[in-house]
Amino acid sequence: MIHTTIGLYANGSFKMNGVKPEHLENHIEYNKTYRVGRTFFVDGKLIHKGYHTDEEVKAFQERIERENLKADKCTAPYQ
Numbered sequence: 542m543i544h545t546t547i548g549l550y551a552n553g554s555f556k557m558n559g560v561k562p563e564h565l566e567n568h569i570e571y572n573k574t575y576r577v578g579r580t581f582f583v584d585g586k587l588i589h590k591g592y593h594t595d596e597e598v599k600a601f602q603e604r605i606e607r608e609n610l611k612a613d614k615c616t617a618p619y620q
Contacts, residue, residue, distance in 0.1 A: 545612040546619075548572060549580040549601055551592055556620045559612025568619055585610075 543559040546568060550556075560568050565583070572581045573589045580591035580598060585605045587598055604610070 543612050543615060545582075545584055545610065546572070547582045547605065547610060548576060548620075549582070549591070549593065551578065555601075557610060557612060557616075558619045559614050559616045560619060561615050561617070564617065564619075 542562060544562065544565050546558045546560050546565075548556045558568070569581070569583065569588055572579065576591075577589075578592045579589075580587070580593045580601070581589040582602070582605065585602060587602065590598060593601075
């Protein structure tokens with residue numbers, strides 16, 4: 542299984558990664574620690590809110606679902 546992680550920036554751009562299960566915990570911690578302003582999702586679920594409003598988070602979660610944003614392979618090294 543490959544997990545899909547998405548980091549959403551304040552300007553609306555985002556980076557999507559396909560993460561192996563054995564890398565996921567460290568990937569999450571890295572993003573929460575070093576990318577604190579970026580909102581972070583794993584498999585469509587909010588993990589870290591960053592600087593976005595609740596409305597912005599909800600709208601992006603809907604976009605993830607609507608556009609079926611999903612990684613199908615490992616993208617290491619992760620961005």
